[in-house]
Amino acid sequence: MSSKSLEDKIQQAGNPARMLRDAPVGVYAFPFRGEYSNxxxxxxxxxxxxxxxxxxxxMTDVYFEGPDARRLMSDVALNSFRTFGKNKAKQLIVCNHDGRFIGDAILFGLADDKFQLVGTPLAPNWVAYQAETGGYDVEVTRDERSVDNGGKxxxxxxxxxxxxxxxxxxxxxxxxxxxxxxxxxxxxxxxxxxxxxxxxxxxxxxxxxxxxxxxxxxxxxxxxxxxxxxxxxxxxxxxxxxSLAYPTTGVESGWAGLCVPAIYTGERMKPYREWLRAEGFEASASLGGSFTSDDIEDYYLTPWDLGYDRVLKFDRDFIGRAALEELADQPHRKEVWLRWNDDDVARAVAASLFGGKDRAKYLDIPYSVYATFQYDKVLIGDRPAGLSFKGAYTVNIGGWASVASIDEADAQDGTDVTLVWGEENGGSAKPSVERHVQTPIRATVHTTPLV
Missing domain, CATH: 3.30.1360.120 (Probable tRNA modification gtpase trme; domain 1)
Incomplete structure (x- = not known):
């Protein structure tokens, strides 16, 4: 039976976490030349x-134009819009009704009543859905990323x-x-x-x-x-x-990038899942890494986990406000950088190439991500301490590093942690994953940029 929506696809798969873990797609596509020099x-x-x-x-571009454009953004985003308008911009952050992160994108104020939202499809799709179903006097115009529109x-x-x-x-x-x-x-x-x-x-x-x-x-x-x-x-x-160098910029700047959007569960999110297409981005994305759970909600994040509490403003009502107010005084994770141990990385690379039947998961160079959403376990001893989202080598750092979210108590400069590289049970069914064994990589926590 064919699926018409994301909700249909989840019902047929039976479990959204397993559906994403075995999805036959790799890393997010950057459809331009790999290198111009090196x-x-x-x-x-x-x-x-x-x-x-x-x-x-x-990137996906969605335009919102009309008298309710500013009110729409104020209703859906964590950000304040008191001073937003023409020739202003901001990193728009959106959550679901339970205060769990859906996505981010850059919002451009082209005019006081015309905005352009640019980024991965996650946030633009959510805002477009609210515009089309929430009774707003707003015209929505989509300009899809080139892999979805024939390149134009x-x-x-x-x-x-x-x-x-x-x-x-x-x-x-x-x-x-x-x-x-x-x-x-x-x-x-x-x-x-x-x-x-x-x-x-x-x-x-x-x-x-x-x-x-x-x-x-x-x-x-x-x-x-x-x-x-x-x-x-x-x-x-x-x-x-x-396109080889491009995604590594996020590791230096501290942008976690694509994280599992909190849309795959919950009755309040069901109409949105029914609105999303079965062949759309959210339905076709893949999930990789050493962190494994059959409960997709274990992959959901809060704004604090990603450092977005810096833009969180309770100055008006918006989707998720009540839940976020309840979460505000609870323990959180904190976004940090992990500087990977050079010797352990060298060992993992060697084991991936020369390890025979005990080979490690290959570390792509320079961008060591092999799924749409990458979630690797971070441990202190045997205790879970957080998650690592994207890893890369850059010459400016002089080695491998990743953006991670660590329990607040452990998010201190110099904290020693271990990142588990590779997937459980020899790896998932994703074509981008060869058979391998997991390997530990030591790392050090940094709360400020590495460059």
Whole structure:
């Protein structure tokens, strides 16, 4: 029997955790060239000179326009919207009615009544559902990521990141540009085309003067703008970044990325599961890692687990507020970095290649993630202490690291932990997982960036 919705698919599978664990898909797709030079120099460039990433294809864009657009966002997000409007932006965080995390995305204020939500499909889908079913006077327009729409997009999106970013912009522009405040949107011209740019950083310290700009505009302008940036950047050491280096930025910046959305259970979420397509992202995603449970709710997270309590504002009613108020004074986990032990990583890599029947799970280089949602166990001794979400090697760190969520009491600089690498019972049925044995990797907790 064919499935029409995510709810149908869950009912047929019988268990959402097992459905995701054996799903025949791998890591989230970044549909652009793997390397333009080599991923090592591309990583180094965002720290020493500048790198340019083409973000035009891998994210879902949903536009919300109408008199209720701002009220809609205020009703669904943890964030405050008291000062939001044209040329403002924010990292929008959404939860379910029980205060469990669904997703995040960047919200762009294109006008006071027109917003663009950009990111993985999780948050845009939830907000679009609320817009379409909640009686809001809002027009919803979708611009799907390229793997879902044959490669065509409405806009281009270029991220320029690094200490030479401003010099490159000014040379390409032909003179000085107005400074853009952090998480505000400015406007200038490149190659005679109007460009809008968000000042934010994928790597480094937030608030540094225009070291990271996300530029966007009509897709037809993309070739001319790209050529202007690359030509201007040649003397400043600009490198174009590929899809091997791109996802490793999150490990340096501390963005956990894709986490299991809290949508797969609960009667209040059932209408949403019935709204989501059976072939959609949430229904087709995969779950990997050494943390294993048949209860999908064990994978759900709270905003505190991911450091999003910093934007949580109880200044109006919104979905999940009552539950979050009850959770506020309870113990939480804290987002941290784990610096993996070099010797243990070398041992795991060797065992994955030369271990024979006892081989370890292969560590992809530089991005060591093999499922849509990666959840690895973190232990102190034999005691569970938290979860690690994404691991990678970067030349700027000089080794492997991951973003993790650790019990508050253990989230102290220098705490020694063990990450369990590989899956139970020889691995799941995912095609991206070869038969292997689990191996421990020692790591050290860091509460501040490693670079």
């Amino acid at each position: 991923w090592r120099d591309e990583q180094e460039a965002w720290n020493r000179t500048a790198v340019l990433f083409d973000q035009s294809f891998h 997009r409405r806009t281009y999106r270029y991220q320029l990141q690094g200490p030479n970013a401003l010099k490159i912009i000014e040379k390409a522009h032909g003179g000085p540009t107005d400074r853009i405040k952090f998480f505000n949107i400015g406007e200038f011209t490149l190659a005679g085309r109007p460009v809008r740019a968000l000042n934010h950083t994928m790597i480094g310290i937030p608030g540094q003067e225009m070291t990271g700009l996300e530029m966007f505009g009509p897709a037809d302008d993309a070739p001319a703008v790209l050529d202007a940036l690359l030509t201007a950047g040649a003397e400043f050491g600009l490198r174009q970044g590929g």
